[in-house]
Amino acid sequence: MPIKVLLIEDNLDHLEISKRILQKAGGDYEVDSASDSREALQKIFAGPYDVILCDYRLLEVTALDILREMNRKDIDTPFIVVTALGSEKIAVDMMKEGAYDYLIKDVLYSDTLDIVIKKAIERYRNKKEKEGLQKEIREAYNKLKETQDQLIQSEKLSALGQLASGVAHEVRNPLGIIMQGIDYLENKIANKESDIQDTLTMLKASVKRANRIIGSLLDFSRAASLDLNPEDLNGILESSLSLVKVRFKFENINIVVETKNDLPRVMADKNKLEQVFINILLNAMQSMPEGGKIVIRAFEREEESFQNDIGKKIPLNSLQPGEKVVMVEIEDSGPGVPEENLKKIFDPFFSTKGPNGGVGLGLSISRNIINMHKGGIYLESQLGKGTKVTVVLKIAEG
Amino acid sequence: MDRKKILIVDDEEDFRKITKLNLEGSGKFEVMTLPNAKDIMAQVHSFMPEVILLDLLMPGIGGMEICEMLNNDPLGQRIPIIVLTALESDSDKLNAYKRGVVDYLVKPIEKDALIAKIERALQIKSND
Numbered sequence: 001m002p003i004k005v006l007l008i009e010d011n012l013d014h015l016e017i018s019k020r021i022l023q024k025a026g027g028d029y030e031v032d033s034a035s036d037s038r039e040a041l042q043k044i045f046a047g048p049y050d051v052i053l054c055d056y057r058l059l060e061v062t063a064l065d066i067l068r069e070m071n072r073k074d075i076d077t078p079f080i081v082v083t084a085l086g087s088e089k090i091a092v093d094m095m096k097e098g099a100y101d102y103l104i105k106d107v108l109y110s111d112t113l114d115i116v117i118k119k120a121i122e123r124y125r126n127k128k129e130k131e132g133l134q135k136e137i138r139e140a141y142n143k144l145k146e147t148q149d150q151l152i153q154s155e156k157l158s159a160l161g162q163l164a165s166g167v168a169h170e171v172r173n174p175l176g177i178i179m180q181g182i183d184y185l186e187n188k189i190a191n192k193e194s195d196i197q198d199t200l201t202m203l204k205a206s207v208k209r210a211n212r213i214i215g216s217l218l219d220f221s222r223a224a225s226l227d228l229n230p231e232d233l234n235g236i237l238e239s240s241l242s243l244v245k246v247r248f249k250f251e252n253i254n255i256v257v258e259t260k261n262d263l264p265r266v267m268a269d270k271n272k273l274e275q276v277f278i279n280i281l282l283n284a285m286q287s288m289p290e291g292g293k294i295v296i297r298a299f300e301r302e303e304e305s306f307q308n309d310i311g312k313k314i315p316l317n318s319l320q321p322g323e324k325v326v327m328v329e330i331e332d333s334g335p336g337v338p339e340e341n342l343k344k345i346f347d348p349f350f351s352t353k354g355p356n357g358g359v360g361l362g363l364s365i366s367r368n369i370i371n372m373h374k375g376g377i378y379l380e381s382q383l384g385k386g387t388k389v390t391v392v393l394k395i396a397e398g
Numbered sequence: 399m400d401r402k403k404i405l406i407v408d409d410e411e412d413f414r415k416i417t418k419l420n421l422e423g424s425g426k427f428e429v430m431t432l433p434n435a436k437d438i439m440a441q442v443h444s445f446m447p448e449v450i451l452l453d454l455l456m457p458g459i460g461g462m463e464i465c466e467m468l469n470n471d472p473l474g475q476r477i478p479i480i481v482l483t484a485l486e487s488d489s490d491k492l493n494a495y496k497r498g499v500v501d502y503l504v505k506p507i508e509k510d511a512l513i514a515k516i517e518r519a520l521q522i523k524s525n526d
Contacts, residue, residue: 165485165486165487168484168485168486169455169484169485170484171484172484172486172504172505172506173410173413173484173505175505175506176410176413176482176484176505176506176507177410177412177413177416178506179505179506179507179508179509180413180416180417180420180506180509181416183420183508183509183510184416184419184420184423184509187420187423187509188423204508207506208506211506215486218486
């Protein structure tokens with residue numbers, strides 16, 4: 001294959017000399033030329049060339065302007081600047097801007113032109129090869145990092161699981177004694193004064209609260225393993241709803257379901273996914289004590305980037321570009337989440353519901369479960385308008 | 399009224415004591431307690447409980463093995479067993495139900511709920 005060279009030179013005599021030198025050099029050159037910057041840029045954009053030789057001082061511009069225009073268009077063809085004797089400083093400055101090499105128009109010009117061109121092309125090829133290798137290494141590293149993160153997360157959860165089940169056993173035994181003890185005292189203290197009864201009721205509520213925390217810790221750690229199968233998402237949404245709809249009716253919550261009937265199956269652990277949807281639905285309900293509306297949507301989407309927890313567009317690492325996914329949106333008409341809470345909303349033990357509400361593990365558990373599904377869960381909120389939680393799930397293959 | 403006989407097997411002394419007080423205090427039950435599997439078969443034959451409340455995790459012989467001991471005994475296999483434990487994993491539940499227990503309760507449990515569960519177990523036994 002001949003080496004395609006573009007010579008940019010406004011002095012036609014110099015242009016002719018350069019052409020002849022290249023022909024004499026014996027290399028297999030295919031030489032094209034441009035005598036002003038406009039023609040040069042047109043030819044560069046139409047390219048490609050293997051190398052560009054450009055005289056520094058053209059009529060109305062310099063080689064620097066042409067190089068900058070090329071950089072703007074991400075054209076990285078090897079660019080060699082040709083300057084007059086005594087202009088070496090200019091040439092060095094140009095190399096700082098990305099020029100590959102420079103040539104001085106002097107007596108040695110004819111001897112060095114062929115060598116400089118071939119050296120520039122070799123450097124360009126080496127650079128491209130290096131970039132390719134770097135890209136491969138970067139991709140392999142990212143993949144390794146992702147796998148390592150998942151492994152660490154899974155080991156952490158597994159260790160947490162063992163710890164949680166040990167703690168659960170050790171704490172629930174004394175809780176069992178305290179609960180029976182309170183029942184015993186309630187029975188034994190006749191004509192109870194109201195403050196005694198209040199104290200016993202408070203004790204019982206505290207035992208139940210401690211027990212709920214233990215239960216949530218166990219739930220949190222149980223996300224360590226999944227039983228994945230191709231599942232019908234509409235069926236999972238339906239059964240999640242059936243478990244909460246009585247409470248919704250009681251709390252004056254209006255449910256609108258807008259799901260597509262022909263959704264592809266998703267790879268999911270049915271029970272754990274139900275747990276996620278119930279968590280989200282109950283959070284939505286609890287944010288609307290005066291009643292309100294919850295809209296549930298499910299649809300197929302091809303997306304390369306999604307919203308993250310704090311509303312910024314990010315790519316979902318576990319998905320291939322252009323991969324199709326199923327998205328579930330659960331949107332409420334509640335008061336919304338203040339900005340200062342948005343960043344913490346998926347943190348373990350973050351709760352705004354007070355001591356008698358949840359222990360603040362619901363969304364954290366949900367995120368763990370969805371991460372284990374290699375999906376995504378995001379929350380967007382507007383004060384006074386409501387909150388939307390989006391769950392992204394991978395489609396089952398085959 | 400005829401008080402039903404309940405046997406509690408649990409290694410926590412305070413739990414045995416307070417649960418016995420509560421169940422007997424209801425006037426519905428006569429309760430015997432054991433801290434471990436030792437003597438259990440002898441007590442089954444002498445005390446003849448109508449329901450057994452059984453802890454799972456105990457030093458020495460655990461609740462699951464006790465279930466098997468009872469299942470291998472002609473009298474023991476007719477007594478409804480309610481597991482009353484602090485363990486809550488699905489596999490523990492599955493293993494217990496596979497060994498024929500009628501109910502699986504997780505501590506802490508309120509007295510009234512426990513009594514209701516015992517009465518239901520007695521009902522199951524009388525329907526057999």
